[in-house]
Amino acid sequence: MGPGTDTPVEREYLQELAELARTDALVLVPIRHHSPACALQLRRRLTDMRPSAVLIEGPRSFDRLLPLLSHADAEAPFAVHCHAVLEGEDDGQRHAAWYPFCDHSPELVALRAAVSAGVPVRFIDLEYAEQRQLEGTAEAGREPQAEAGSLMDERHLRRSEHLQLLARRLGCRDHEELWEHLFEVPALVTDPDCHDAQVLAYCALARRDASQAELAADGTLAREAEMAWHVRRALDEREPSAGPVVVVVGGFHAVVLLTLVKERVARQEIAGPRVLRHDQAVVRYAFDRLDRLNGYAAGMTAPRWQQEIWRRLVIQDEAGVRDASRARDDAALQFLADIAQELREKHHLPLPLPTLVAAFEHLRRLVALRGRVAATVADLRDAVGTFVKGDADADGLLVRAVSERLLTGTAVGRVPAAAATPPLLRDFHQRARRQRLRIDDTEPRALALDLYRRSEHRRTSRLLHGLVLLGVPFATKTAGPDFVAGRQLNRLQEHWRYVCTPATEASLIEAAAHGTTVPEAVARRFLDRLAALADSGQARDARIAAAMLCHGCVLGLHEQMPRLIGDLRLAIAADADFAAVVSAAGTIALLQESREPLEARSIEELPAVLAATYERALFLGLSLPERPPDATPIVQALQALQELTASAAGRHLDADAFTELLIHLRGSHRDPTLRGAVAGLLHNAGNTVAADVIGELSGSLRGREHATDAVAFLRGLLTTARELAWHEPEVLRRLDEVLHDWDDAEFVRALPELRLAFAALTPSETDRVARALEPLLGGEGVGPLVHHELSANDLRENLQFSAQVRAMLAADGLSAWSTS
């Protein structure tokens, strides 16, 4: 016994099933989601029928969304986005799913027809949260989904071995081509009863391959019991004289639904983890998303193709045309021409008219060979293949990409203004439109924002930064100043790339809990982050606190400033790291000076905070560690402090206090690098004359035990005042003297420090030093310092070669020749 053999597929059974599905009380319409053929048959059926109710497969609470779904302003594609959080799950985990609608979705056709005729419509499936609960009990500990799935999953059709065998027998490559071959192609010439019976037979085959255990585990049985219960109730409520109850469900469920209704199967109690939060909203959807979603869920792909077929089917059906091939072949030709045109115009592929003619001829012949009356999308793809002149996996990639993009389409739907769109999403739409961002299609766009001159651009920038903070996939910054990290501050413009996809809207819907407007949500998220920093103990890091203040300004959260400044003051008071506090002071000064882009000038407390930070830094400077493992950060911090006192923001700071710190360090600190740096800084500030510095230098060069320590002073000095190296010939002279006195071993020991000391010089400064050396070398220059035309290897080889030549000449008694 194979799995699911309790679903027989014998002819008599199927006939009986098809007849039972069509009584005075009940009309069961088995469908495939997004199938134009099913939509057409349903449309035909509903035009000459007056149902008492229309029941549709979809979560019960969609009933509330009916006015929106059937609204005149609702343009497909749109979708219901559902999400739920179950107990024991992290709020950040996404459990979300889409229920998309196209014009060619049978569900939407049924819904629109019923609402316009005033017939009550009800959705009859389990709630999304309940479906999640069922899965939760079946698959505990499964990975959270990376992307929201589909509520119209048709994987049972794809997995069916019977359907695979049937596809092979009929020469179709997969279930999708099989479906198109059997149902979509002959749609215009098949009558609804015949079509429905065939869909039932098709799905009955698939049902045989699904075991009861599998169906119980994935929640299918519970959902069917629920649907059957609703059908039963509608039948009970129906007046005997009223029209039939029309039930629109996936064919896979339709196969068993009648039996379940007849047997009055009980509705299942849904156990499982408690639902903490669940919500749903009608949002715009896009064809490219639908294509991908259906690809995963084994649904119908190529939505623009389906849409085009649907459009032509409706026109022909209304005109009473009973020719299955015209609508599809015309559509195929249209697509071939569009694809050829794009390849020609955008990608400069040579595709003359004869090539297009040959492609269409190819398509027609394939259709005939494959025994169909009209083209399927598979035939169309094969015909497009004739545009490829070369290897399909190399030269064919572009052609395939273009054709898939056109078959998929970029259409984005519209939802009525009255949609119960979460306020956050509505706010985003309003703001994006006000900032003239294009959010009505899925074309990626570039944007350049002039932060310094245009206040509108600053507003856009804040919106985009806010969305980045919220984790909404919408825009990415490609270039521009990064005030928070202090990089690329010389750039005046910010460059962004953005594209509005349904994922953008989905993530805004999910972020709805954070607030009703984008700034509110951004502020909430920002405060959450502050709280998280506090929890992890990082709130006491002055550098981070200053960066957060800066980030707050970038985001435009100026109303949060009092709190941020309070945090910053606390952090500065608590942080004992000299370099970190100096860095924070630099950030605060930057904020104060960045007039337009950050609009921080208006923050009154900034100068006071800066002064407090400066004072704290000076205080910490008095108690620097005696022998820091690496003096470089401290030296850099001291330099930064000196720059700060000289800057516009620091003009009110007490520069003398800094000098006092330097004098203190010169007198008391023992690290030679630091002392050298301090000497340089004092010289820069005009507090010591060059002669004193040079005296100190030569003292340190001569007086030290270790050569490395001796050179460390020089290194520190050149870090902060490197112009001394060429302005004061005495510096080099003293160094030269010392070097003369050293033996080779001592020199080699000091060499690394020496190299570091001069490493910071730019090439032109190195040249200056070289020129300054000339008098010391008796007026001769040091020659070119770098030979760009020779590599180290070349040089070594040349030297070896010279030595050989010299040896040979010597052997021949010709040494005299080699001296010239």
Next chain:
Amino acid sequence: MTPSDTRPIQRLPVEQAFSAELERLGAVDRGARPAGWRLSPRMVRAFVLGDASLGITRKFHGDDPLVERCIVTLMSNRGLLLVGEPGTAKTMLSELLSAAISGRSTCTLQGTAGTTTDQMLYGWNYALLLAEGPSPRALVRGPIHTAMELGTICRIEEITRVQPEIQDCLIGILSDRVLHVPELEGTPSNVFAATGFNVLATANLRDRGVHELSSALKRRFHFETVRPLQDKKLEMQLVKHQTDTLLASAGIDIALPPDVIDLLVTAFHDLRTGVTAEGTVVEKPTAVMSSAEAVAVGYAACLDAHWLGNGDVGGEHVVRQLVGTVLKDNQDDGKKLRHWFEVVVKSRAQRDPQWRRAFTVRREVDR
């Protein structure tokens, strides 16, 4: 070769090897036949892809829509060019199609760097030419001339190995469907292609850029890419079937056991795709790892076991032959193969006896 020739030959042309099937298909064929075709397109399809109800075996595996596209192209006024990696059965497919459509697969030109227009179109019997001057009798017909006259498919193998100037002779023939023989006067100087004539060429992707087709010629061909088999199960069936056939025709009474076929095909899949069944990424060798090579390795392994061993074919026989297939001219391939042994074969050897046998001869890689 003449039909009365009774010497056993190594390899029969397709139309003779499957003459019974072709006859059967012809007998039941009720479909419309394109002008000049021996069978209707659907029967051609059935011949290549098999039809159990008519007792027709499947001869080409893995890509049915490709075969349909090829058939449709041969009906049109474009030539068909099959491109693909070596060993993807392009030639076999071209022979099958020619045999089914024209009843002969031997009207063939093997493209080489030395191919001349004489070999392709026509040349002269010089003795007759000197004696009688240019006459139809003195004309030596090349495959294109013959195919045009008879209205059959002309196969050109390895078209990209032919010099571009020579290739371009095809441009006029494919678009005007006429061959000029200016030496002959009057009517015989124009050879108009009979219905049923078309060109079916193959080209090897490894030779890309050797003599790339001119764009004028490209336009006159539809290209079809033949890919290696993706389905391991299918490839196993195929390798088994073909090795068994080879062994039977060589009169050797042993067969590859299923676990050895699995080892062979798995090894080829690993090295062809660069990803092992376990998901380990290995470097792909540059050598061709086609199904045809797998058959050759399987067959040679059986010969090894039969003639030099005790007839028990195992992993070690496969590996000895596999090494010869992979190590051709590229030094790095040796390193890649060694890495595959160390990383992949070693761990499989702990679980599977055949892989253990394979691992015992890993030193062969160092030869």
